[in-house]
Amino acid sequence: MHGSRDYFLTSERLGFSHWREDDLALAMTLWGDPKVAAFLGGPFTPEEVSARLSREIAMMIACKVQYWPVFLLENNDLVGCAGLRPYTNDGHILKLGFHLRPDYWGQGLAHEAARAVIAFAFETPAIESLFAGHHPANEASERLLKKLGFRWTHEEIYPPTGLMNPAYRLMNPQASEMSPQKPIWSSY
Numbered sequence: 001m002h003g004s005r006d007y008f009l010t011s012e013r014l015g016f017s018h019w020r021e022d023d024l025a026l027a028m029t030l031w032g033d034p035k036v037a038a039f040l041g042g043p044f045t046p047e048e049v050s051a052r053l054s055r056e057i058a059m060m061i062a063c064k065v066q067y068w069p070v071f072l073l074e075n076n077d078l079v080g081c082a083g084l085r086p087y088t089n090d091g092h093i094l095k096l097g098f099h100l101r102p103d104y105w106g107q108g109l110a111h112e113a114a115r116a117v118i119a120f121a122f123e124t125p126a127i128e129s130l131f132a133g134h135h136p137a138n139e140a141s142e143r144l145l146k147k148l149g150f151r152w153t154h155e156e157i158y159p160p161t162g163l164m165n166p167a168y169r170l171m172n173p174q175a176s177e178m179s180p181q182k183p184i185w186s187s188y
């Protein structure tokens with residue numbers, strides 16, 4: 001249980017907040033867990049978790065997106081993170097990601113979090129589509145992406161593991177044409 005946070009986005013059971021500089025202990029309960037890190041290139045040391053936290057904070061400042069920390073509305077416990085990061089440099093294609101703490105697996109919470117993030121992203125017509133990938137052995141992630149409507153497009157390398165990962169795309173039905181030179185975060 002943690003003090004309540006401000007939520008900029010909510011779903012039925014979940015509240016989305018922003019990572020803060022003083023969240024290292026909280027971040028350790030997520031990315032410091034070897035079960036969470038298994039398909040992400042971990043296990044991660046506290047220094048690596050701290051660097052990851054700093055990257056998420058920097059991402060929010062630069063691109064107005066991050067893998068936001070997600071809390072259970074019922075008790076403000078950290079469920080995990082779910083969110084976006086740039087996939088193309090212009091930001092017209094964003095990457096969807098979700099990492100949940102094992103206590104919360106198997107309850108449909110990743111699906112609920114991902115659906116909220118997708119709806120949030122697709123409110124911006126300049127976002128053409130979302131990209132997602134997964135470790136080849138991550139059956140839960142594969143199943144979840146297909147259930148969300150993602151379609152397989154190709155295989156590509158995931159640098160943290162050095163493995164080829166299946167890659168998927170979900171198109172934004174509201175997408176509009178925009179100059180490819182204009183970074184998308186300038187239009188938020």
Ligand SMILES: CC(C)(COP(=O)(O)OP(=O)(O)OC[C@H]1O[C@@H](n2cnc3c(N)ncnc32)[C@H](O)[C@@H]1OP(=O)(O)O)[C@@H](O)C(=O)NCCC(=O)NCCS
Pocket residue numbers: 035036037039040080098099100101104105106107108109110111112133134135138139140141143144147
């Ligand atoms: C992948 C992950 C996000 C799934 O979270 P979750 O909350 O358990 O997923 P959900 O309960 O929303 O289930 C989504 C679908 O995946 C299926 N699923 C969940 N765990 C599964 C497993 N271990 N094997 C196969 N399918 C699984 C569910 O049955 C469900 O499909 P269904 O509705 O057709 O039955 C979670 O396991 C996780 O955070 N893992 C560690 C970090 C990670 O690997 N993230 C993904 C990086 S690509």
